[in-house]
Amino acid sequence: MDNDICVWGTDVYTDDSSICKAAIHAGTLGNNGGLVTVKKTAGLSSYSGSTRNGVTTRDDGSWPGSFVFYNASRPQTPKTTNTPTQKPPVQGTCSTTAKDLQESIALVHCPSGCMVNGSNVWGTDVYTDDSSICKAAIHAGTLSNNGGLVTVKKTTGQSSYIGSTKNGVKTRNYGSWPGSFVFYNTSRPQIPKTTNTPTQKLPGSFFYV
Structure with a gap:
């Protein structure tokens, strides 16, 4: 790693x-390199740095564009805490939130119909931890309205959240909130879009891993 x-x-x-150094920090990639799938997202008003997997990232203020690692393959340096499938899935409802989860990473089974029956959702790709998990999963394109399994990872709170309309779900803007969640290393979306299928192209080459 180049510091x-x-x-x-x-x-x-x-x-x-x-991208490659961030992938190591996120635990999606080992220092030996490999393939990761990157999804561009909206910019945030602030970013919080941390130290994980031997990589230290920095804090930053408002920036117009972001990215997350989307539907990546199994990390080459996995940790036992990143293996939520060792525990049975949480039987969620359309109103289940990340605050309701005991683990920092959890497999949640969503029922059908949460596009209509789910409670409010705040954010895009990164959601407040009091948002409906199952309705957010439909918004993120990770799940269809028929329900299914999603993997939820609790993350730090953000100073602001940007709402949007995607996949028939409208989310809301919000200011500072102490806790967030993202969908972590989930299986292939049940309602994929061609724009979310970068593996149809050859992976780019990067000099730093």
């Missing part, structure tokens, strides 16, 4: 951060 190449953020990174 001169900067990364800003945790789980959600500024779009001028090193």
Whole structure:
């Protein structure tokens, strides 16, 4: 790892951060390199740095673009805490939130119909931890309205959340909130879009891993 190449953020990174170094920080990739799938997302008003997997990232203020690691393959340096499938899934409802989960990473079974029956959702790709998990999963494109399994990872709170309309679900803007969640290393979305299938192209080559 080259310490001169900067990364800003945790789980959600500024779009001028090193992808490969961020992947090591996120636990999606080992230092030996490999394939990761990157999804561009909206910019945030602030980014929180942290130290994980031997990589230290930086804090930053408002930035116009971000990225997350989307539907990545199994990390090459997994930890036991990143293996939520060792425990049975939580039987969720359309109103279940990340606050209701005991573990920092949990497999949640969502029922059908949460597009209509789910409670409010705040954010895009990174959601407040009092948002409906199952309705957020439909918004994120990780789940269809028929329900299914999603993997939820609790993350640090953000100073602001940006709402949007995707996949028939409208989420809301919000200011500072102490806790968040993202969908972590989930299986292939049940309602995929061609724009979310970068593996149809050859992976890019990067010099830093």
